[in-house]
Amino acid sequence: MPELPEVETITRRLKQVLPGKKIIDTEVLVDKSFIGSATQLEGKTIKDVVRRAKISSIVFEDNTYLATHLKMTGQLIYVDPQNRLGGGHPTADWVSELPTKHTRIRYRLSDDAELFFNDQRLFGWMKLLTQDEHDELFSAWGPDIIDDSVTTAFLQQKFSRRSIPIKQAIMDNAIVCGVGNIYAADSLNLARISPFRPANLLSEKEITVLLAAMKETIAKAVDMGGTTFDGNYVSIDGFAGGYQDEVLTYGRQGQPCYNCGTLLEKEKIAGRGTYYCPNCQV
DNA sequence: AATTATGTTGCGGT
DNA sequence: AACCGCAACATAAT
Numbered sequence: 001m002p003e004l005p006e007v008e009t010i011t012r013r014l015k016q017v018l019p020g021k022k023i024i025d026t027e028v029l030v031d032k033s034f035i036g037s038a039t040q041l042e043g044k045t046i047k048d049v050v051r052r053a054k055i056s057s058i059v060f061e062d063n064t065y066l067a068t069h070l071k072m073t074g075q076l077i078y079v080d081p082q083n084r085l086g087g088g089h090p091t092a093d094w095v096s097e098l099p100t101k102h103t104r105i106r107y108r109l110s111d112d113a114e115l116f117f118n119d120q121r122l123f124g125w126m127k128l129l130t131q132d133e134h135d136e137l138f139s140a141w142g143p144d145i146i147d148d149s150v151t152t153a154f155l156q157q158k159f160s161r162r163s164i165p166i167k168q169a170i171m172d173n174a175i176v177c178g179v180g181n182i183y184a185a186d187s188l189n190l191a192r193i194s195p196f197r198p199a200n201l202l203s204e205k206e207i208t209v210l211l212a213a214m215k216e217t218i219a220k221a222v223d224m225g226g227t228t229f230d231g232n233y234v235s236i237d238g239f240a241g242g243y244q245d246e247v248l249t250y251g252r253q254g255q256p257c258y259n260c261g262t263l264l265e266k267e268k269i270a271g272r273g274t275y276y277c278p279n280c281q282v
Numbered sequence: 283a284a285t286t287a288t289g290t291t292g293c294g295g296t
Numbered sequence: 297a298a299c300c301g302c303a304a305c306a307t308a309a310t
Contacts, residue, residue, distance in 0.1 A: 002289090003289090073307080124289090163299085181287095
């Protein structure tokens, strides 16, 4: 479910509430959701929360990392009893009924706070790693799309021998991380480039335009707290994101392109639903 | 009933 | 060797 903006939103919010808290107790309700042994976490004190690609990681005082990949349907929900009655109410009403049938792991923290890992489809995981093992997670992946190292020249080199469609290329973690299906489609619409174009046939100018569009799209989505479709992605208190109200193409087949008014179409690329304008995306 | 779903990996073929 | 396409993971909604 989540792409970089959703994981970034969750990570920023966790960073506001978790540092200084200690893990008191762990409960793994579904074994496959936690890789390894969760009991090793008990007694560790949280120092920081960081994001890389679509992985959010809690960093402990001993420099070990509790990494989370939400995959398609994962959620991290934080419940602090001291804030429970204040500060508005969550978008999702199930937050007051945790654990739910989709809760796979729960952590009891100091001060009676709780952290829940929910995951309908069981693709997601949490895992305790050393710093080296955490670094290793990203060893085969390119930089985050928001990183300054992602330049036109960088992408041009990565695309140079790839005949795959450009949409598939920008979603490939080995090239660049953080661009998922929703933002790939929207970035290509903003750049007015067809998702079907072979990556190696884009001009330098087109790559420059596409890169700017990707950075702009991702930055806007981060500002809006991510995208919530079907109530699936929510932030740590159950609140929805806001980008779905601004989305350019995703889920808008049959509706007019904001660039040119032509009706958007939907086709599959590499097995993924792809929304695009058949007129202005060339 | 079949298709679809915001992600990634691993396999076999070229 | 590098690249590409496709199945697999598991569940729920349309």
